[in-house]
Amino acid sequence: MAVVRRDIHYPADQCIKCTICVEHCPVIKVTDKFLGPKQVGPDFQRFRSENDDPHDVSVDYCTGCRICDVVCPSGVNISELNIRSKIAVREKEGIPIRDTLLSHAYMFGQIASFTAPAANAFLKFRPFRWLSDKMLHLEKSLRYPFYQRESFEKWIRSYTFKSERKVAYFYGCFTNYNDPSVGKAVVKVLEKNGIQAVFPRQECCGLPLLGNGNVREARKLARRNLAGLLSAVDDGYDIIYSSTSCGMMIRDDYITYLDLYEAEPLFDRMKEVSEYLWELHEKNELNTDFIEVPMTMAYHIPCHLRSLGIGFPAINLMNLIPGLTVRELGTYCCGMAGTYGFKSDKYEITRAIGQELARQLAKTDGIYAASDCEACRMQIENMSTKKAVHPIKALLWAYGIEPVGGV
Amino acid sequence: MDFHTEALVVGGGATGAGIARDLVMRGVETIMVEKGDLAAGATGRCHGLLHSGGRYAVKDPESAVECILENKIIKEIAPKAVEDTGGLFVALPEDDEAYMDRFVSACFRIGIETVNLTLSQARRMEPNLSEEASVIIRVPDAAVDPFMLTVMNARDAEIRGAKIMRYCELVGIVVERGRVSAALVRDNLSGETHRIRTRYIINATGGWAAKVARMGGAMINMTLSKGSLLVFNRRINNCVINRLRPPGDGDIIVPNEPTSIIGTTSITVKDPEDFRVTDGEVEMMMREAGLMLPESAEARVIRAYAGIRPLAAPETGSGRDASRTFTIIDHKTKNDVAGFLSIIGGKLTTYRLMAEKITDIIADDLGISIPCKTASTPILEPGNERHYSLGDRFGSIEIVQEDKPSRVEEIVCECELVTKREIVSVVKDTGTKDLNDIRVRTRVGMGSCQGGFCTYRLLGILHELDMVPDYEANEILIDFLEGRWKGIRPILWGDQLREEQLIEGIYMGIFALDKVAMRSGAKKGRSK
Numbered sequence: 001m002a003v004v005r006r007d008i009h010y011p012a013d014q015c016i017k018c019t020i021c022v023e024h025c026p027v028i029k030v031t032d033k034f035l036g037p038k039q040v041g042p043d044f045q046r047f048r049s050e051n052d053d054p055h056d057v058s059v060d061y062c063t064g065c066r067i068c069d070v071v072c073p074s075g076v077n078i079s080e081l082n083i084r085s086k087i088a089v090r091e092k093e094g095i096p097i098r099d100t101l102l103s104h105a106y107m108f109g110q111i112a113s114f115t116a117p118a119a120n121a122f123l124k125f126r127p128f129r130w131l132s133d134k135m136l137h138l139e140k141s142l143r144y145p146f147y148q149r150e151s152f153e154k155w156i157r158s159y160t161f162k163s164e165r166k167v168a169y170f171y172g173c174f175t176n177y178n179d180p181s182v183g184k185a186v187v188k189v190l191e192k193n194g195i196q197a198v199f200p201r202q203e204c205c206g207l208p209l210l211g212n213g214n215v216r217e218a219r220k221l222a223r224r225n226l227a228g229l230l231s232a233v234d235d236g237y238d239i240i241y242s243s244t245s246c247g248m249m250i251r252d253d254y255i256t257y258l259d260l261y262e263a264e265p266l267f268d269r270m271k272e273v274s275e276y277l278w279e280l281h282e283k284n285e286l287n288t289d290f291i292e293v294p295m296t297m298a299y300h301i302p303c304h305l306r307s308l309g310i311g312f313p314a315i316n317l318m319n320l321i322p323g324l325t326v327r328e329l330g331t332y333c334c335g336m337a338g339t340y341g342f343k344s345d346k347y348e349i350t351r352a353i354g355q356e357l358a359r360q361l362a363k364t365d366g367i368y369a370a371s372d373c374e375a376c377r378m379q380i381e382n383m384s385t386k387k388a389v390h391p392i393k394a395l396l397w398a399y400g401i402e403p404v405g406g407v
Numbered sequence: 408m409d410f411h412t413e414a415l416v417v418g419g420g421a422t423g424a425g426i427a428r429d430l431v432m433r434g435v436e437t438i439m440v441e442k443g444d445l446a447a448g449a450t451g452r453c454h455g456l457l458h459s460g461g462r463y464a465v466k467d468p469e470s471a472v473e474c475i476l477e478n479k480i481i482k483e484i485a486p487k488a489v490e491d492t493g494g495l496f497v498a499l500p501e502d503d504e505a506y507m508d509r510f511v512s513a514c515f516r517i518g519i520e521t522v523n524l525t526l527s528q529a530r531r532m533e534p535n536l537s538e539e540a541s542v543i544i545r546v547p548d549a550a551v552d553p554f555m556l557t558v559m560n561a562r563d564a565e566i567r568g569a570k571i572m573r574y575c576e577l578v579g580i581v582v583e584r585g586r587v588s589a590a591l592v593r594d595n596l597s598g599e600t601h602r603i604r605t606r607y608i609i610n611a612t613g614g615w616a617a618k619v620a621r622m623g624g625a626m627i628n629m630t631l632s633k634g635s636l637l638v639f640n641r642r643i644n645n646c647v648i649n650r651l652r653p654p655g656d657g658d659i660i661v662p663n664e665p666t667s668i669i670g671t672t673s674i675t676v677k678d679p680e681d682f683r684v685t686d687g688e689v690e691m692m693m694r695e696a697g698l699m700l701p702e703s704a705e706a707r708v709i710r711a712y713a714g715i716r717p718l719a720a721p722e723t724g725s726g727r728d729a730s731r732t733f734t735i736i737d738h739k740t741k742n743d744v745a746g747f748l749s750i751i752g753g754k755l756t757t758y759r760l761m762a763e764k765i766t767d768i769i770a771d772d773l774g775i776s777i778p779c780k781t782a783s784t785p786i787l788e789p790g791n792e793r794h795y796s797l798g799d800r801f802g803s804i805e806i807v808q809e810d811k812p813s814r815v816e817e818i819v820c821e822c823e824l825v826t827k828r829e830i831v832s833v834v835k836d837t838g839t840k841d842l843n844d845i846r847v848r849t850r851v852g853m854g855s856c857q858g859g860f861c862t863y864r865l866l867g868i869l870h871e872l873d874m875v876p877d878y879e880a881n882e883i884l885i886d887f888l889e890g891r892w893k894g895i896r897p898i899l900w901g902d903q904l905r906e907e908q909l910i911e912g913i914y915m916g917i918f919a920l921d922k923v924a925m926r927s928g929a930k931k932g933r934s935k
Contacts, residue, residue, distance in 0.1 A: 048797075
């Protein structure tokens with residue numbers, strides 16, 4: 001006997017089959033292995049029941065970009081339906097070792113950054129990559145992100161700036177282990193505005209785990225993060241984040257997927273770093289003492305920034321900088337989609353989706369391309385000769401903290 | 408063309424197909440004629456409920472006994488067409504408590520197994536059930552696919568030697584020396600008229616029974632009672648939910664494939680093709696559904712439809728008072744026409760028993776001593792496996808994908824997950840180009856968008872198969888979509904209204920089908 005979901009106001013009822021989500025889905029454009037957001041989401045939902053075994057196969061090819069939600073005119077939470085069915089499949093069939101490894105990357109961060117030169121050499125070592133492709137189906141032709149000797153966490157210890165005005169900063173594990181320069185830039189830009197960053201206790205936001213269907217462990221991480229973040233809110237601080245995906249996970253998904261309703265007070269206090277700075281500017285509080293940064297900067301909008309629904313504040317900020325020309329590429333999903341692009345069965349899809357980004361990047365002048373998301377930045381470097389940077393770097397240069405191009 | 412047979416069954420509903428099967432199983436040469444497609448009348452327009460008999464236990468025990476016996480038999484002989492959901496009888500605070508006691512003792516007497524459930528037990532099975540429910544009793548109700556059941560019976564009869572003639576309408580009966588000798592039948596597709604010489608004519612035409620009887624110079628006194636139903640976009644209940652009170656309107660909700668269906672009403676009508684669903688009926692059913700499943704008020708309704716019950720009783724105020732048992736009329740005793748029998752009344756649940764009783768009469772007349780074996784012979788064995796679960800449909804689509812990633816199943820109807828392969832196989836098996844024939848065999852066009860998208864694809868497939876000449880294409884499209892529109896019109900609110908705006912945009916804006924001149928002069932509801 002089928003068991004129906006309790007909540008009757010359920011989004012599949014709202015879908016009028018207009019197919020706009022399919023038109024915008026980056027995956028279905030390049031492969032027929034994915035049946036598309038409408039089919040896998042609201043269409044299949046009529047046939048799903050809780051005690052029936054999950055039947056989904058093609059949902060595994062969903063990148064989780066959530067463009068479908070953004071474009072849906074009927075307010076159907078398509079990506080939620082897809083992610084939930086992915087979770088159901090994983091809960092029944094277990095999670096492949098490869099996906100477990102990828103989604104626990106935060107755990108290796110500590111060891112890898114401690115042994116950075118060796119770890120990086122190892123990650124580059126061809127026989128290792130061949131072996132991991134063969135055994136774990138981790139794509140061998142993809143560049144792995146390098147680990148930094150000095151993690152951001154370690155660098156924080158030498159941070160001494162003090163101010164009355166404070167903001168809490170959730171930097172995320174990529175910034176911590178792989179690209180601390182983003183974190184440093186955020187902190188230095190804040191300092192130029194007389195704002196001291198405080199660092200609530202934090203771990204991986206849990207999105208890689210959720211994306212690979214591991215709700216239980218994602219919830220564990222989320223609880224630990226919430227302890228720190230909620231006490232920062234209690235102290236009266238806003239919370240900024242420099243990774244759009246981490247921000248989306250904490251602001252939206254802790255409640256939606258992990259049922260952690262205690263996260264509710266965070267919603268109004270979580271601000272993407274550019275959003276935060278732009279709000280300062282709107283209050284005339286942003287230090288705009290910029291030097292000229294003569295360059296063309298390509299800018300790729302991350303899907304999860306669209307999903308946050310906060311506009312594109314990085315563009316606004318960069319437009320304040322004299323000499324800097326921002327070229328928004330008009331691209332949708334880059335194809336990397338977090339851990340997705342590292343899976344060898346998805347690699348072709350990742351490349352194919354990234355073609356449009358590659359074309360636009362090739363057409364754009366300049367040697368830099370900005371994007372707020374680390375996975376997008378990885379893909380930019382995979383697909384072009386441009387150097388990918390977080391938009392905050394443009395401010396770092398405009399304030400003259402670092403020479404143009406410096407980190 | 409001339410045919411010769413011993414028995415001619417008129418009407419291709421569950422009863423007609425059941426009779427044809429029983430007749431050939433007893434060695435009687437049989438032809439069945441149906442003016443349209445199988446199960447196109449009351450059978451295909453019913454609730455799809457395999458009654459436990461609980462509904463009739465108190466007021467109509469004879470009918471209840473038939474139901475519970477047949478319920479058990481159908482589950483055994485046609486498991487493929489049955490989803491054994493179980494059923495609940497639910498009393499609300501305003502319902503009469505005395506009736507509940509009478510209900511339980513009547514069920515006990517009749518042999519309908521009942522189990523009392525607490526609210527929390529029931530809500531584990533049925534999370535949307537009203538918290539107001541004061542008494543909840545479980546009975547062995549089930550959901551049955553009436554169309555599949557009929558097609559299975561007809562196919563089984565065919566394999567055993569019966570001739571099934573679809574789209575062949577009875578136009579005349581020849582009576583010679585007080586006995587039927589032949590029937591004239593018009594092929595509605597080719598326009599050709601056939602003469603079928605036969606010793607017996609069995610009138611199993613439901614709402615049309617009186618009309619057919621007149622062709623043979625006989626009279627039938629019967630009442631036509633319209634019952635309307637509403638289809639929800641998805642399953643809002645797991646098991647059949649009945650209101651525990653004397654049978655009334657809007658008090659049964661049956662899960663059916665990916666939908667739930669609430670019904671019914673009972674309104675006496677004159678015309679067996681009066682399928683209009685009124686606003687009053689819709690409002691009443693939505694209100695009643697909301698009492699048992701409160702949140703159904705917010706759930707999307709995708710369609711309304713009505714069927715006509717051919718009741719055996721003469722008109723008596725309300726059709727609810729008429730017994731749901733069946734009547735066999737031998738026109739020899741009543742109208743001096745030998746070899747002519749009519750069967751009226753009854754229910755989908757009791758179709759097999761009806762077939763058995765009428766076949767007994769003919770077998771007796773012919774001196775055949777072979778007993779009825781339909782109660783113990785599974786229909787279409789092998790190939791009559793367990794009813795698929797709700798998820799199997801998309802499961803099979805997805806698994807094909809996984810095994811053969813290079814050859815993806817092409818989905819034609821995205822709401823009901825019907826693949827191109829299924830459509831092609833139906834078209835090739837039946838040779839039909841009628842989209843409704845394809846619809847009832849595959850559920851194409853029966854989902855949320857009611858054919859607004861897939862109909863055009865369907866026509867493309869028929870084109871590919873060289874089934875449809877260019878000049879017919881528009882009419883086939885319009886006919887089908889107008890048919891769908893009739894069922895949408897009474898429930899135009901909320902999400903289905905938004906849906907219909909889009910569908911109408913495609914119909915008028917993209918295909919300009921409202922501007923097409925129809926050769927047959929069919930009415931176009933959508934054009935203002």
